[in-house]
Amino acid sequence: MAGVPEMFHDDWKDFFEASYDGIIIADELGRIVYMNRAAERLEEVDKEYILGRRAADLLEEGIYEASVTVKVFRSNQKETIMQFKGGRQLVITGVPVFKGRKIKWVYINERDVTELVQVKRDKMAVMKQLEKYKKELERMKKRNGEENVLISNSHKMQENIDLLQRIAPSEVSVLIIGESGVGKDVFANWIHEHSLRKDKPFIKIDCGALSESLLESELFGYEKGAFTGASQKGKVGLAEAADQGTLFLDEIGEMPLNLQTKLLRLVQDNTFLPVGGVEEKKVNIRIIAATNKELEDMVEKKLFREDLYYRLNVVPVKLPPLRERKEDIFDFIQLFLKRYNDKHGYRKTISQEAVNGLYRYSWPGNVRELSNIMERLVVVTPKSEIDLADVVQAIPNYGESGIKTIFEQSDSYLCAMDAFENEYLKTRMSGCRTIKEMSESLGLSESTLKRKLRKHNLRFTSRVKNDFGGQS
Incomplete structure (x- = not known):
């Protein structure tokens, strides 16, 4: 089988002419001895006007604004320049071919990067616009969250x-x-x-x-x-x-x-x-x-x-303060529940008893305290539903605050005692699973406990766990 040079000996010009890139060859004197059709197209010149002429002369006459060939002969190494011709942006690279220590040929490749540069610019513009949209979206999310608070x-x-x-x-x-x-x-x-x-x-x-x-x-x-x-x-x-x-x-x-x-x-x-x-x-x-x-x-x-x-x-x-705008507590609970579910990747719900328990609390730390408690409940509560017992456990001074609120809001001794008994029974009921268990923990008979629960319209719901880990 013939070697590669022998195979392509008569066809190298065809290969160069088929190239989409412009190809130019200069000899040891810097004369342009070859230019393919792509180079003519990119430089918008007739090669008959260029062939046989020295690159340095073309540069001096102003036909070239810059010459990679001249730069190669000056530096004796590979050189690359950028040129604009006819609205096109070209990257031109000259590679010296040596015979001994002297340059025998300079191989020049011209590539049209106009579209590539435009794509890069478009990409940068798109990225800049996307960054602007991202910041605006973050602002909108922040604004929406704050407007919900408002x-x-x-x-x-x-x-x-x-x-x-x-x-x-x-x-x-x-x-x-x-x-x-x-x-x-x-x-x-x-x-x-x-x-x-x-x-x-x-x-x-x-x-x-x-x-x-x-x-x-x-x-x-x-x-x-x-x-x-x-x-x-x-x-x-x-x-x-x-x-x-x-x-x-x-x-x-x-x-x-x-x-x-x-x-x-x-x-x-x-x-x-x-x-x-x-x-x-x-x-x-x-x-x-x-x-x-x-x-x-x-x-x-x-x-x-x-x-x-x-x-x-x-x-x-x-x-x-939040205690003077208690009608907003329900909305805050839902707002913070969603916020911290999203933040921590949970899907917790909250029972009506727990909501009522949060409503009864006096919130000395105001909205900030409610926000902190809701985040704590979402993260710490082991069950999928937050109940009253979780609320009482999450707020260390819940009972003290509740009692203080009852005393402040009650007009008479009997009303205060009645309200206290109501709150006390609700709290103790949340920690017991049966009427019997609750009556024993309180030291009351079951009949007395049932009577008091009826008095306050409290219904005891049994929550005994079944064999499958659920509740019955």
């Missing part, structure tokens, strides 16, 4: 929600007042998300979580070398980071008096002086503040600046 059957809360919808698009300062856990940060973020600054930063700082010196440097930033241990590059403060957006000052009642003067300037003029700085900085921010304290009392006691209070308190929003 849905309320309470008249007091509905008034607040109506107020928020009116003030959100404005630039007015807002002071959110309420106990810890009522959702002040959720409402602050809701205002930002429904304002004209929604696409700009929302920056939160907890004024009660930092020492005075650290709070000042975090809020206003500092210049390099401002104090011992300071970064030599300085630091941008949160007020500057919030430029064009919203600055949320949580627990504003905890801010030291010394810093209140500096904050007043920021609120009034949108200007501040970084720690160790000599030049003021100006920002464009909207300020929302929140507190669980009575700022008016603090003003009277000289613990809070009066002028700062009035600057912050342009529109006050007072959020009632």
